[in-house]
Amino acid sequence: MEDFRRIVEQAKLESKDYSIWHVTSEMAAQSAGLPMRVGPGAWSGVLPEDEVQIHFGDYATPSTALLIVAPGARALHDGRVTLVGPDIPRLSGSVVPFALVVVAWGAGLTPDRVRELRRGLQVTDQIEGFAQCSIPREIRFTLSKAIFKREISFRHLGHAFIQLFREQFADFIQSVEVIFLTASPNTIIALKKITQAIRSDMAAALRAKLAQRLKSREDCEFEWECADCEYQRICEELRDIIRMRKDLTAD
Amino acid sequence: MAGMVHAQHDNPQKFRVFAITGKGGVGKTTFAFIFARALIARGRHPLLIDADPALSHLARALGITPEHTMESIRAELIGVAARGDAGEKAIIAREIGSIVDRSVVKGADYDLLVMGQPASAGCFCPSNTLLRSVIRELAGRYDSIIIDCEAGLEQIHRQVIGTVEYIIIVTDPSARSFATGEAILASARRFTQYKRAGLVVNKVVHGAAVKIPAWVEKEGVVILGELLEEPALREHESMGLSLTEGLELPVLESAVALIAEKIDGAT
Numbered sequence: 407m408e409d410f411r412r413i414v415e416q417a418k419l420e421s422k423d424y425s426i427w428h429v430t431s432e433m434a435a436q437s438a439g440l441p442m443r444v445g446p447g448a449w450s451g452v453l454p455e456d457e458v459q460i461h462f463g464d465y466a467t468p469s470t471a472l473l474i475v476a477p478g479a480r481a482l483h484d485g486r487v488t489l490v491g492p493d494i495p496r497l498s499g500s501v502v503p504f505a506l507v508v509v510a511w512g513a514g515l516t517p518d519r520v521r522e523l524r525r526g527l528q529v530t531d532q533i534e535g536f537a538q539c540s541i542p543r544e545i546r547f548t549l550s551k552a553i554f555k556r557e558i559s560f561r562h563l564g565h566a567f568i569q570l571f572r573e574q575f576a577d578f579i580q581s582v583e584v585i586f587l588t589a590s591p592n593t594i595i596a597l598k599k600i601t602q603a604i605r606s607d608m609a610a611a612l613r614a615k616l617a618q619r620l621k622s623r624e625d626c627e628f629e630w631e632c633a634d635c636e637y638q639r640i641c642e643e644l645r646d647i648i649r650m651r652k653d654l655t656a657d
Numbered sequence: 658m659a660g661m662v663h664a665q666h667d668n669p670q671k672f673r674v675f676a677i678t679g680k681g682g683v684g685k686t687t688f689a690f691i692f693a694r695a696l697i698a699r700g701r702h703p704l705l706i707d708a709d710p711a712l713s714h715l716a717r718a719l720g721i722t723p724e725h726t727m728e729s730i731r732a733e734l735i736g737v738a739a740r741g742d743a744g745e746k747a748i749i750a751r752e753i754g755s756i757v758d759r760s761v762v763k764g765a766d767y768d769l770l771v772m773g774q775p776a777s778a779g780c781f782c783p784s785n786t787l788l789r790s791v792i793r794e795l796a797g798r799y800d801s802i803i804i805d806c807e808a809g810l811e812q813i814h815r816q817v818i819g820t821v822e823y824i825i826i827v828t829d830p831s832a833r834s835f836a837t838g839e840a841i842l843a844s845a846r847r848f849t850q851y852k853r854a855g856l857v858v859n860k861v862v863h864g865a866a867v868k869i870p871a872w873v874e875k876e877g878v879v880i881l882g883e884l885l886e887e888p889a890l891r892e893h894e895s896m897g898l899s900l901t902e903g904l905e906l907p908v909l910e911s912a913v914a915l916i917a918e919k920i921d922g923a924t
Contacts, residue, residue, distance in 0.1 A: 617847075635779060635780075636779070637779035637781065639741075640738045640739050640779070641782065641783050643737075643738035643739070643746065644734070644738045644783035644784050644787065645783045646746060647734070647737070647746050647749060647750045647753075647783075647787060648783055648786060648787050648790075650746060650747060650750035650751075651751075651753065651787065651790075654750060
């Protein structure tokens with residue numbers, strides 16, 4: 407969290423070009439006034455190349471999307487949308503470096519719920535004209551020409567993310583803040599390092615969980631080979647005996 | 658072998674399930690037997706599990722030929738499953754506990770359960786699941802369980818018992834034997850949730866220094882002791898006699914008693 411804030415503050419100092427908006431709870435409860443539809447199924451989620459106005463990241467331009475869980479309610483500004491770098495109407499060129507950071511906090515956040523929150527970054531069909539590209543280990547977005555013509559701003563996109571997070575995760579988050587960066591590629595690369603560290607931690611946790619599951623397996627240790635095993639029927643009968651015994655023990 | 662050269666102190670914690678592991682030929686079975694006697698002397702009534710699938714060394718060393726092994730019961734179970742007769746299945750589901758119980762050779766001081774040699778071609782994992790749960794129930798009735806293992810612990814975890822509390826790695830002073838011990842520990846970490854591991858260096862030649870490799874300390878393995886080579890034991894074994902037939906090893910027994918005390922805590 408401190409690393410992230412330090413990187414953002416440094417970027418603000420270097421860029422001297424930043425904007426801050428505030429999305430109140432009342433505003434976030436609806437998408438009225440936004441130049442695009444927001445919510446599940448808002449659009450197809452598919453944006454053909456000839457309809458793209460802006461690429462947020464490509465093979466040569468860094469991009470990332472990051473969810474950060476704040477250590478407490480005071481560690482984030484609920485409803486705040488920050489942009490470091492030029493806003494969409496001022497973006498020159500069709501490819502820009504890009505980072506989307508959602509900071510969230512909730513009293514009921516558990517590791518499983520944090521994983522669920524991370525999936526909230528995958529907006530796919532939920533923000534009209536703002537498409538997500540599925541590239542392994544890379545997160546890129548594109549913006550449609552049609553939505554660009556409606557004079558969309560990062561204020562609107564931030565509003566959309568806050569609205570979506572509040573709607574989808576109302577049970578376990580109380581505060582959401584969104585930060586966009588379209589400033590220097592180096593800032594995005596620094597943020598990507600944080601993403602990679604989080605991903606490594608998640609992978610290690612997953613590996614540990616799988617190892618634990620393997621240690622405590624009660625049923626079949628060679629399940630992945632069973633599909634080709636000629637004795638599957640016998641194993642089914644054996645499972646039946648196990649069930650019978652469990653029923654007897656339960657009685 | 659005879660006599661303990663040195664010993665460190667372990668926590669006086671009551672461990673219940675011991676796995677005796679190590680490279681072939683280092684004296685695991687003899688150690689398991691003498692360790693069992695040491696626990697008996699401390700008032701315990703252990704269940705010995707002979708888990709060597711190739712040859713039932715412990716049963717042989719005790720001069721016991723069991724009528725049934727867990728593998729013969731497993732084969733019977735698989736036979737019932739293969740026939741798929743609902744009535745037979747219901748009977749075996751009801752009786753499997755007492756079938757396993759009857760396969761235990763009961764002695765005055767200790768009981769013995771022999772795993773035996775697998776005879777079936779498939780893995781039949783659910784049969785392991787079922788038998789493991791029966792062994793778990795059975796083992797719950799004992800204050801100590803000593804498992805005489807083959808080298809690795811994967812098979813023990815899969816077919817015998819899911820919980821091993823104390824792993825005793827028996828080695829001789831050779832580098833290869835220590836390397837096997839290290840590999841066993843890695844396997845134990847993967848397949849069990851053991852609480853403690855200890856090292857017993859067996860067959861130490863009197864006067865020779867034993868070089869304990871660095872991994873022992875690094876991995877937090879407790880050095881339980883070094884046991885000197887016992888020519889009388891070798892002679893006894895070469896005559897094909899069991900450990901229970903007129904063999905007296907007072908020095909070795911008192912050395913292993915110290916190991917038991919170290920593991921079990923002072924009585």
